[in-house]
Amino acid sequence: MNKNKQTDDKQNEAKYQGGQICDGKEAKVNSNNETNCELCEKTFLKSKYKLLCFKCDLWICQKCTNLDATAIRDLINEDKNWICRICEKNKNTRRSIIKPKYVTSADQISEEESGTEHAPSQKKFTLEDVNKIMQRNHDSLKSEMKGFKKDILELQHSVQFLSDSFEELQRENKSVKRLLEEERKDLNKANTRISYLEEKLEIIDQEKRERNIMIMNAPIQENENTQDVAHKIIKHVGVHLETNNFLAKRISVKNNSPILVQLNDVNTKLSILKKRKEAGDVTMKDCGFSEDNVVYFNHDLSKNKQELFAKTRKYKIDNNYKYVWIKNGNIYLRKTESSPALVIRREDDLKRLQN
Incomplete structure (x- = not known):
């Protein structure tokens, strides 16, 4: 049992030392496998539990973390970010987000808890780091621009396709309009011809009668x-x-x-x-x-003549005409004895008289 526990502790320590929960940072150790707490500056062995603050990047010993070994082990196993009490206090009081580099003693910890400010610690970036960041941003923008160019090209193709389709529809529409106009003219000619033939047949029919x-x-x-x-x-x-x-x-x-x-x-x-x-x-x-x-x-009279004669007689009564008669198959209408006789060949003749 103890042997297995020691094995787990070693694995956790190895995991921690590998920086699994500390953004890849490793504890600074000397040749004797010792390291210092950034708060109390006490030296402790590499095998002792310690944590790296996620906010201020300071190494803190188990005592200064106010956590027992089990809690530290759980943080390591669960790969969670941990914040020291100083950063936690600064977070709650909305003080400056610049993190302190370290404190050197327990008295200084008390001062920090009482509100005393310390010199800020900023992470130093080298020119190489800046270049890498700029390169990543450049690559990201370049990739996005390629995507934008592709989208724009596809949009241009779509617009061109729609434009070509619209022009084709316009040409087809003009062609259809021309055909319809020609058909309309032919239809008018046919209707005129039909009306003429109907009148001729009507005349022939009436002549037989x-x-x-x-x-x-x-x-x-x-x-x-x-x-x-x-x-x-x-x-x-x-x-x-x-x-x-x-x-x-x-x-x-x-x-x-x-x-x-x-x-x-x-x-x-x-x-x-x-x-x-x-x-x-x-x-x-x-x-x-x-x-x-x-x-x-x-x-x-033919059927059409009978209907027209009936409408003419009604028109005579409604409009105070004096005479209506038939002669040689034609229908005549006269307003008075002295007015001229009007030949009624179709119903449109009666409509024109009303106007």
């Missing part, structure tokens, strides 16, 4: 012969037609569905419409049927 009339509000008869019904109504208004000179049919199977009468020429149509106007109101009973429905004659 120019010889037709529509008999409105004529109820469907039981076991009806539509050709015979149309013939009787037309005959009553004063126009005599042979049954082989026209063709009559219902538009749909619904009751009171209009009767489409297809004539051989436009003059016959105009003659029937004129006679109908001269005859006044004509009922189904007047024509030899049992119903009292008043029948009307209308032009045969």
